[in-house]
Amino acid sequence: MQIRSLLSIASLLFLLISMPSQVTAVDCMADQEKALPEVMQCLSNQIQQLAGENKRLQTDVVNLQSNVQKLTSENQNLQTEVANLRGENRRLRNDVTKLKDAVQVAKNGNVGIGTNTPGQLLELLRNDADVAVRFHDPGQYWYTMGIDRSDAGTFKITKGGNLDANSILSLTYVGNVGIGTTKPQYKLDVKGTIRGQNVSPSDQRLKHNIHPLHDSLTKVTQLRGVSFNWKDNSQNQTTQIGLIAQEVEPIFPELVSTDSKGYKSIAYGKLTVVLVEAIKELQQQVAALKAQ
Template structure:
């Protein structure tokens, strides 16, 4: 046998010379692989091998060379047809059984094959250096390596004919040809398919056990990741093979998240929850050219909560995280700040706080109410501001009524502290009005300071008085009154430099106690307007005296 290199063979047939019979002998010898070799894969103990059989053991190829003096071990087996003179029943591996096995020596002198040996010069790897196409299961390979498997109607193509970059293609034939291509191009890993999409699973269908019939079986439950390209664009399904959005996540039976649904015309995210009896609720967030929109059909509306869990603990308690509701929006439009159950259109409150604010538009007339919880939170009082068609109304059930104060400068909490400043006007719950910060006792209107009007009338309508009686003699008492001039001091809210004319109430009280009022703190006040009646009576008495004297004078003069 003469082995000639591939290059030398090509040269013999390219020179134009007519090949001799020896040239053809060299060609046959150089290209012939021992036709009686039989490759049996990995060596297996107890298998009957014959001369020329090839196996793999410990990363090396061995060929069977039976010594002929050992029985094959097939005695007593039904249907045994082994030729004991040539067969060898392997018991020891080829490395030990050197009598019946020898390492396969492949001639690599033509440089078509490369043999890699270990430190002991033992060949461990052999690979082809020069090749065209290899077809397995097909006589018409369409790639460097083309494997066709009839059982699965599939083809595996390593480096297809038209490939421009490293590429691997899987094809399956049926109603049509479906394919999956994996390649490297433009610094990217490129996956291409004409199927419905890409399915990534965490489990695989069960493989038949040894001796079982290879029939389809139901795969174990999986949570797939599916990538597809419908007409509306790319879609990824997590936990579903029928995504309805760019990303459709359905990990839990009752929880679903869709990012940019296929029918959406603006950026949109939809959260869906399937509750008891299959009832579905959703939350949609969308952004268009003019506004961001939040939409839900949840029966309790919207809750905005502040998480009370630390970040590292949140996922552990994600089913029932600690949270405080800051804002709630109910399906009927009511808004609660600090509460999930607002009782008016807008309610602002806080747990264990001083009170609440209520804005109400549901009644006939609009109203704004401030609620004070009181320290014990048992009895509340309110201040209500509202308006009807005729009046602007200010109402309260506070125990003392209303007070208007002049507050301190902005800052230091003055703008939110009501218990500060100077009283300007007070209206008691009895209707008594105080201007200037005096006490309301004894008077329905109490003014600390100067009062001005362009007309002042006292209502003494006959229908409103009883026990009418004529005023007695007053002239002698009037003569004893002490009119004085004076100036107010700092205790009065009047200019101190203005000289006043009047009476001291305690001096008047001795003669006319009906004109003097004494408060609980001892302050005395005088009803100056009522003195008109006294002075009128005094003038009348003087006129009677004058008339009497005039008559006497006329009589003396003889008139």
């Protein structure tokens, strides 16, 4: 039997008995005429002598097959740190002393990284740091996604090599989604400009306590339109136009909302209804003047 075949058998034996050692001597196989049982006994003796030492097994195994489970390598000089490979739950251990599993493949096909009991096809667990997956091409493009432990368990997709990089999308544990922000205060919080078609449910069958608006023209004349610039440099720095929420709230409280930090927003879309009624009232005044 060839020396490589004997090394493969010895490597398999070593994996099965889960010894954290390294076998590099080939004295047992110096005589290629030696019977296989004698070779295996010699290798077993070497392994037992090395028991307890924190060493690595260096093999030239190109294809080690047990049923359908394979360890393969194109490089015959690679080292394997596999300390335990076993039956129904296939484990690859990276800490022999503490018996921690680096990768666990359950008998139902679920794969766990950092956990021995994966509940899904792929489950990741990390107790002392962020749980993240990183993607990058050979060039400059990096993306990372995962759970940021330092940010109340927010799930993030970031542009960069870690979760502290520029956030593209954030999902907080309470269900708020942020695009361009890691602190979304609403179900959807976008920092930047959005484009699209927005519609709102308005079917009469969904409403009750329906009443017409009154004095819309008088109220509209109390509003003050202004031009301004945002203090936050990450916002659009071109000159903007709008209303001041604190000035609108006493006149149309229905148009103003306040978030958990006390910042106020205006539902500009609802202002259209007020303007419609104001125009109608103005038209009535014009018609009355013409009739005189």
